[in-house]
Amino acid sequence: MSMEQLKYNLPSKIQQTNRDAVLVGVTASGNCEVLLEKGEDTAHCSVDIQTSARGFGQIWQAVLNDFAERKNAGGLKIEIHDVGATPAVVSLRLDQAIEAWENQHGQ
Amino acid sequence: MANSFLEASARERVQAVCDEGSFQEILKPSDRISSPHMALLEQPVAFDDGVVIGRATLGGAPVLVAAQEGEFLGGAIGEVHGAKMTALIAKAVKEKPRAVLLIFESGGVRLHEANAGLIAVSEIMRAVCAARAQGIQFIGLIGGAAGCFGGTGLIARCCDVLIMSEEGRLAMSGPEVIETVYGVEEFDSRDRALVWRVSGGKHRYVMGDIQALVADEVNAFRNAALAALDSGKVGFDLENLETEHAMLTQRLKQFGDCRDAKEIWQRLGLPSAEELALMPADEFVRATSVARDVARGAQ
Amino acid sequence: MNRDQVLDALFADLWKADCLEADHFYGRATVGNQQVTVIGTAEKAEVGADMALTMARVVIETIKQRPGEPIVFLLDTQGQRLRRRDELMGLNGYMAHLAKAVELARQRGHVIVSVVYGEAVSGGYISTGMMADACYALADAEIKVMNLPAMSRITKIPLDHLQALAKQSPVFSPGVENYLSMGHLDAVWEGNYAAQLAASIASLRAKSREEIGKDLRIERGIERGGRTAAGVVLERVLAK
Numbered sequence: 001m002s003m004e005q006l007k008y009n010l011p012s013k014i015q016q017t018n019r020d021a022v023l024v025g026v027t028a029s030g031n032c033e034v035l036l037e038k039g040e041d042t043a044h045c046s047v048d049i050q051t052s053a054r055g056f057g058q059i060w061q062a063v064l065n066d067f068a069e070r071k072n073a074g075g076l077k078i079e080i081h082d083v084g085a086t087p088a089v090v091s092l093r094l095d096q097a098i099e100a101w102e103n104q105h106g107q
Numbered sequence: 108m109a110n111s112f113l114e115a116s117a118r119e120r121v122q123a124v125c126d127e128g129s130f131q132e133i134l135k136p137s138d139r140i141s142s143p144h145m146a147l148l149e150q151p152v153a154f155d156d157g158v159v160i161g162r163a164t165l166g167g168a169p170v171l172v173a174a175q176e177g178e179f180l181g182g183a184i185g186e187v188h189g190a191k192m193t194a195l196i197a198k199a200v201k202e203k204p205r206a207v208l209l210i211f212e213s214g215g216v217r218l219h220e221a222n223a224g225l226i227a228v229s230e231i232m233r234a235v236c237a238a239r240a241q242g243i244q245f246i247g248l249i250g251g252a253a254g255c256f257g258g259t260g261l262i263a264r265c266c267d268v269l270i271m272s273e274e275g276r277l278a279m280s281g282p283e284v285i286e287t288v289y290g291v292e293e294f295d296s297r298d299r300a301l302v303w304r305v306s307g308g309k310h311r312y313v314m315g316d317i318q319a320l321v322a323d324e325v326n327a328f329r330n331a332a333l334a335a336l337d338s339g340k341v342g343f344d345l346e347n348l349e350t351e352h353a354m355l356t357q358r359l360k361q362f363g364d365c366r367d368a369k370e371i372w373q374r375l376g377l378p379s380a381e382e383l384a385l386m387p388a389d390e391f392v393r394a395t396s397v398a399r400d401v402a403r404g405a406q
Numbered sequence: 407m408n409r410d411q412v413l414d415a416l417f418a419d420l421w422k423a424d425c426l427e428a429d430h431f432y433g434r435a436t437v438g439n440q441q442v443t444v445i446g447t448a449e450k451a452e453v454g455a456d457m458a459l460t461m462a463r464v465v466i467e468t469i470k471q472r473p474g475e476p477i478v479f480l481l482d483t484q485g486q487r488l489r490r491r492d493e494l495m496g497l498n499g500y501m502a503h504l505a506k507a508v509e510l511a512r513q514r515g516h517v518i519v520s521v522v523y524g525e526a527v528s529g530g531y532i533s534t535g536m537m538a539d540a541c542y543a544l545a546d547a548e549i550k551v552m553n554l555p556a557m558s559r560i561t562k563i564p565l566d567h568l569q570a571l572a573k574q575s576p577v578f579s580p581g582v583e584n585y586l587s588m589g590h591l592d593a594v595w596e597g598n599y600a601a602q603l604a605a606s607i608a609s610l611r612a613k614s615r616e617e618i619g620k621d622l623r624i625e626r627g628i629e630r631g632g633r634t635a636a637g638v639v640l641e642r643v644l645a646k
Contacts, residue, residue, distance in 0.1 A: 002149045021137035026116060027153040028178035035136055035154055052151055081151050133646050140642070143635050144577050148563060160643070186577065190624065190636035194643035201644070216528070218561050221551035221578040223633060225528065226590045226623060229536035232502070233621050236509040261532060264502030279498040279529055285488050294490040305494050316496050345469060348510055351503055352466060355459055358495060363456075366491055 006049040006060055010068035014042050017075045019104045024096045025085075032082035032090060036097040039077030051082035063087045067094045076101075112250040112325050113274050117159050117174035120210050123325035124248065124332055125163035125172060132161040133198075134191065142185050144220050153179045156187040160195045166333045168205040171195055177212030177253035184213060184258060185220035189227020192262075196234040199243050206244040206336055207235075209266065214281070215257020228258030235265040239343035244268070246335045248328050249275040249317075254306070256281055267342070268335040269317040270328060271308035273388060277316065278306035300384065304368035309383065313372070313395050315354055315403035322388045357404035375401060407544060409448035412480055412523040415599045417444075430457050432464045435478070438604045443468045445534075446480035453530040454487030458500035461534065465507040469514055476517045476607050477508075481535045482524025501533035508537040512618065517610035519603065521595070522547045522582070539618050540592045540606050543582040544599070549591075550580030576632045589627025 017038040025033040032051075039046050045068055049060060067073065071094075078097070082090070112120060121130050134140050136154035145152045157179035163172050173195050175182040184192075192209075199207050216224030235245055247266035249255045254276035255263050263269060263277060271277065282296035282305070295301060304310055312320040319335070321327035362371045369380045375398035377383060386394060409431065413421050420436040421444065429451035435444050445464050447453065468475055486497060512518055520535030522543040528551050535541055543549060551557075554572070558565040572579035576587045585591045595602050610618065624640055627633025 003151065021135060023118075023136040023154060026176055026178045027151050031178070033153060037137055050151060079154075081153065083151050133643055134639070138642075140635075140639060144575065147571055147575060148561075148567075186633060186635050187639055190639035191643065193624070193636075194640045197640070198643060216551055218552060218557050219563075219578055221557070222584050222588055222590075223577050223636070225532065225551050226536070226585070226588060226627075226633075227636070229505075229532050229590075230621055230623060232505055232532070233509060233537065236506060237513070237619060240513055257529065258532060260498040261502045261505065261529065264499045265506060277498065278493050278496075279486050279501065280488055280493065285490060285493070288488050294493075305490060310494075311496065314496055316499050343506075343510070343513075345466075345510060345514075348466065348503075348507060351506075352459075352462060355455075355462075355500055355503055359455060359459065363491075363495065365494060368494065371494075 002054070004051050004054045006051065006057055008047040008061065008064050010045045010047065010064055010073070011043060012045045012068035012071070012073040014074040015072040015076055016102070019101050022097050022100045024100060025093045027081040027083055029083050030085055030089065032080050032085040032093055034093045034097045035079045036101050037077045039075055042075040045073035045076045045078060047078045047080065049080045049082060053082065053084040059087055063090050067091065071095070071098045073098065110324050110326070112272060112328050113252060113323050115325060116178070117176040117210065117212065120325065121159060121163070121172055121174045124208065124210070124329045125165055125170070126167065130161055130163040130172065132159060134160065140187055142187050142220065144186065148219050150219060156185060156191065157182060158188045158191050160191050165206070165208065165336055168336060170204045170206045170208050171199050172208045172210070174210035175212045177251040180217055181253045182213035182251070183215060183217035184224040184227055185217040186223035186227065188217070189224060189231065193227065193230045193234055196231065196238050200238050200241060203243065206246050207238070208246050208248065208332060210248045211255040211259055211263050212251030212253050213255060213259035214253055215259050225258065228262060231262050232265050235262065236343050239267060239341060242341060244336070244339070244341035246270065246332055248332065249277055250323060250328065251275065254278070264316070267340050268319070270319040270321060270331040270335065271311060271317045272321055272323045273308045274323050275308045276303070276306040277311050301367065304380065309391055310368040312392070313375070313399050313402055314358065315399060320388050320392055327388070354403045358402065361402070407523050407546070409446065409482070416603055417600070430460065432461070437607055440476065440607065442476040442478050442607070443472065444478045444480065447483045447530070448524070450482055450484040450525055451530070452487040453483055453485065453501065453533065454489065454492045455495045455497050455500040458504045458533060462504040462507040465504070465511055468516065469511050474515050476519065476611070477511060478603070479518070479520035479535050479538060481520060481522045481526050481531065483526055483530035485527035486529040501529055505533045505537050508534070512539060515615060517607060517618065519606050519610070521603070522549055528552070536590070539610050541590060542593055542595055542606070543585065543591055545582070545594050545596045547582055548580060549582050549585045554579060584632070587630045587632035589623040589625070589630055589633055
């Protein structure tokens with residue numbers, strides 16, 4: 001299998017950034033792991049994806065647009081290792097990551 | 108959080124077994140210490156290379172913990188994964204925690220990094236034994252879907268105490284490999300009941316290879332780990348080695364001609380395999396305790 | 407090289423067998439002015455529960471009856487025995503028991519040397535030779551986890567891809583050179599094996615127990631360039 005690298009930069013409402021990095025999910029078939037960290041641009045959420053399922057750029061764009069609209073993700077950086085997770089699973093992981101991020105106490 | 112140990116991720120198991128909120132990870136995922144070899148093979152990586160390590164407390168006592176993530180490449184040991192475990196044990200020798208908890212879920216050596224994995228297994232085995240000789244207790248937990256096989260199983264059998272659920276498996280080679288080489292008559296890998304009678308927690312418990320059999324619940328594993336810690340059972344010396352040697356010698360004498368745990372259980376005068384299979388862990392432990400002493404040569 | 411050839415090359419007629427089966431053997435030999443215990447496998451031996459227990463017994467006897475005597479492992483094995491009966495018996499426990507016996511011998515002051523003279527595969531090697539203080543292999547020997555075609559079938563990575571990558575990295579493919587560059591082997595032997603064994607034992611006996619107790623294979627892997635990631639991990643974990 002060969003990997004595809006994808007990069008996105010999504011406008012999103014600003015999120016608290018004084019939090020520790022959060023990891024959800026596992027790099028496994030039908031799943032993905034999502035690392036959420038403080039980013040550099042408060043008006044955007046940057047997303048880097050390494051995926052074994054090639055050719056799904058548009059679907060990623062749709063899932064990420066939806067995520068960036070529903071959640072406050074501005075100022076965050078996300079890195080994903082994906083092994084063919086469905087859009088529903090990806091969405092779930094992103095939501096889990098943001099929830100874990102927000103549930104932390106501020107530093 | 109779900110109660111099943113089997114279904115929990117490595118990180119969830121650490122959180123549930125250790126004292127609440129006590130776990131502090133060493134080498135966080137954001138440090139991105141992952142495998143440098145997978146890119147060449149065009150394989151996906153994990154931020155933590157499939158094992159999470161750190162400090163925690165158990166019943167208030169300081170411990171070091173490692174937990175393997177069975178869903179990432181079957182929890183198999185590669186260069187970084189193995190080095191994290193070796194380094195954790197080196198840290199234990201320096202910091203002298205009460206115990207090291209190893210939550211195993213692994214098929215053995217990661218083929219993509221075969222040589223690094225093999226060497227790492229032997230380094231970890233040496234490190235476990237050397238640390239035990241200095242009085243640091245090693246408690247192993249086995250209950251994941253990927254089982255504990257190959258080199259990882261060898262590491263597990265170097266621990267002071269092993270805690271397994273019925274769902275856990277501990278063996279050298281998997282049934283599929285044996286069937287591939289010698290055929291279905293030798294080992295039908297699709298006969299799940301047989302597979303568990305050869306490598307599962309209940310069989311291993313009666314044989315004396317593990318010290319505690321628990322239900323598939325994170326709380327049950329936690330309680331067994333606390334009990335192990337309380338027992339203070341640790342010792343790497345000639346006396347322990349000779350006791351184990353006697354047990355292993357007796358086992359071949361008594362059961363070396365058997366091909367199925369059913370035959371072993373029958374010889375020990377235990378209830379039928381069907382009845383034993385239905386018993387929950389604590390009932391099974393009660394029902395087999397005398398037979399287990401006979402099997403271990405402990406009378 | 408077969409069992410009799412390696413015994414002859416190392417010990418000439420200074421070797422006395424206590425057991426000489428086709429697939430395993432043990433006894434005593436003289437190296438320099440020193441008696442040593444020799445334990446070995448032959449004919450690409452399958453290491454099963456019985457054989458592992460036998461070898462462990464010899465190590466335990468050495469610890470009890472011959473304090474401080476060096477132990478030499480000579481290895482030609484195809485790895486663990488692949489039979490249901492051995493798995494039922496708990497083969498991994500027998501192999502770990504043997505490895506623990508070797509570790510105890512080290513803690514009790516016995517120096518331990520292993521030499522792969524044929525093949526050494528996977529579990530059959532871990533439980534014996536890989537626990538030694540100093541591990542060696544003959545230049546024409548083989549050390550591996552699995553051959554490349556089998557590895558290709560299981561990982562689903564095309565064989566020609568694996569073969570090409572094997573040239574760039576020592577991390578997965580069979581070969582004593584890889585185990586040397588990754589820090590596991592002290593050296594690969596050519597020429598006068600007896601002299602090299604004598605030198606190894608002498609050099610180990612000159613070390614303190616504390617020095618011998620240190621497993622320096624990661625450090626060697628860094629020096630030789632075959633295992634740098636492990637070094638980074640070790641350093642960073644110990645710093646925290």
